[in-house]
Amino acid sequence: MKIISAVLLSSFMLAMVARGAERRIEDSPLYPKHDDLSYFLDGGGKPHRIATPSDWEFRRAHILAHMQSVMGPFPDVAKKVPLDVRIDEEIQLDGLTRRKLTYQSTAEQRVAAYLFLPKLDGIAKRAAVLCLHPTGAPGKQIAVGIAGKEHRAYGLELAQRGYVTLAPDYPTFGEYATDFKSPVGQSGTMRAIWDNVRAVDLLQSLDRVDPERIGAIGHSLGGHNAMFTAVFEPRIKAIVSSCGFTAFHRYKGGDLAGWTSPRYMPRIAADYGNDPDRVPFDFTEIVAALAPRAFFTSSPLHDDNFDITGVHECLDAAAPVYKLLGVPDHLRANHPDCPHDFPDAARAQAYEFLDKQLGRR
Helix, strand or coil: CCCCCHHHHHHHHHHHHHHHHHCCHHHCCCCCCCCCCCEEECCCCCEEECCCHHHHHHHHHHHHHHHHHHHCCCCCHHHCCCCCCEEEEEEEECCEEEEEEEEECCCCCEEEEEEEEECCCCCCCEEEEEEECCCCCCCHHHHCCCCCCCCCCHHHHHHHCCCEEEEECCCCCCCCCCCCCCCCCCCHHHHHHHHHHHHHHHHHHCCCEEEEEEEEEEECHHHHHHHHHHHHCCCCCEEEEECCCCCHHHHHHHCHHHHCCCCCCCHHHHCCCCCCCCCCCCHHHHHHHCCCCEEEEECCCCCCCCCHHHHHHHHHHHHHHHHHCCCHHHEEEECCCCCCCCCHHHHHHHHHHHHHHHCCC
16 A cells, blocks of 8 residues: 555544544444454444545544543634743753743643753754653653653753754643643543643744644653544654553553543543453554554563553554554554663664654754
């Protein structure tokens, strides 16, 4: 199959998101197994083999609907409020400008973030990367090297590499206090997705950013935050997830309690009893739903949180979808011999992947 052109890719993704948003969640059929992506179910529950990209669109719409049944509904993009960006601090570093700013995500919520701007150096437009931090009280500071563990400062390192980078806080971390009562969604996961969608709006509003060359990267919490966001946000063209996922049955022996705090998805406990057999989506489907865009995972061999066997199951299930869409090389994996970490060599591979996919100049 010929690789889909860039223009068609954009149109294809926008159409899929639109259909997923329009479909009533309760009308989407349930799939007994989430690792078999070879078919879709019609309204009567009859299976149909997926043989074309158009066929896959039906299954992808069901995946988005079931994610929303757990995370809460994706907000109406027509009701976005003005960003009202406010710069609180600006510091000059080696070849970089670092701004601490806030932006309006919803009528009720402002989000704090760090923005890195490399010197122009004759380059009119640069690629940009949304840099999502791992779990930790300092929040966004971890992703830019101000606080937290080593090997997590990808927001700073990518800026030093020439990207415009933006690192926002995740709800309950950094400066982001929240009670999760906003109508934006019923979960911290969906709240973060929407905050990140608005972060993409912010990046696209910058004169020095090429709006067609935007990626996302994250470790741990940031790793699955990047994946969740990109499923709903087609403007993200390349995704890097470090230590971000495994199949639900492989997570802590199938005990999903770790996913059920208010900052994640409480419905996994309240509605589905922490049972991976009952949760209506899995990471097998999420990895596939990112296609045809480029996805790179750094999944260590000894990650106690995200079992490597379940990672392989997700990649094996999703690979036929990338092949169907004509982009088998857009699904990439690296498995460093380490625990839950994003070591130097793994980050180097991730940055090279982003360079290739976003055309860093």
